[in-house]
Amino acid sequence: MDTRGRGIPGARCYRLPVRLVADPEAVEFVRARGGRLFLTMTRGCCSGGVRWLETATKPKGRRRFERVLDEDGLELYTPEGMRLPDELELRLRRFPRRVEAYWDGCAWVL
Numbered sequence: 445m446d447t448r449g450r451g452i453p454g455a456r457c458y459r460l461p462v463r464l465v466a467d468p469e470a471v472e473f474v475r476a477r478g479g480r481l482f483l484t485m486t487r488g489c490c491s492g493g494v495r496w497l498e499t500a501t502k503p504k505g506r507r508r509f510e511r512v513l514d515e516d517g518l519e520l521y522t523p524e525g526m527r528l529p530d531e532l533e534l535r536l537r538r539f540p541r542r543v544e545a546y547w548d549g550c551a552w553v554l
Contacts, residue, residue, distance in 0.1 A: 462528040464513060464520065469536040470543045471518055477501040480519045481534070482509060483545055485526070497545040499534075 474481045482503050485495040503509055503521070512528065513520035522528070533546040544551070 455513045463531040465531060466518070466534040467536060470534040471516070473536050473541070473543060474501060475517050479517050480521060481543060482521045483526075483532075484523060496551065497547055499545050521541065542548070 455511050478501060480501060482500045484504065484507070486497050486498050487495055498504075508524045509521040511519055511521050513525050520532075527528075529547040533549065535544050535546070536542075537544050
């Protein structure tokens with residue numbers, strides 16, 4: 445495991461089909477809720493070309509998910525066939541308390 449995170453103190457980096465950079469607080473938050481994190485994309489309401497990343501510790505809807513990571517008590521799931529970024533960053537947001545995901549450093553996906 446690579447422990448160099450882009451300016452995130454204590455971040456861990458995982459080398460997979462995607463480079464995952466996760467701050468320790470985000471990892472502990474997910475572990476405390478069963479260790480599974482589901483990543484999905486949602487479309488913007490106006491143009492539809494921009495998508496945002498959403499995370500949840502339980503699957504939403506009837507989507508089929510595939511596991512793309514299972515390491516150190518953290519499992520990451522994405523919808524089947526979802527394109528992955530070069531780097532996925534996970535951070536814990538304080539209010540409301542949730543994990544936020546960043547696609548190659550951005551909060552949105554084009």
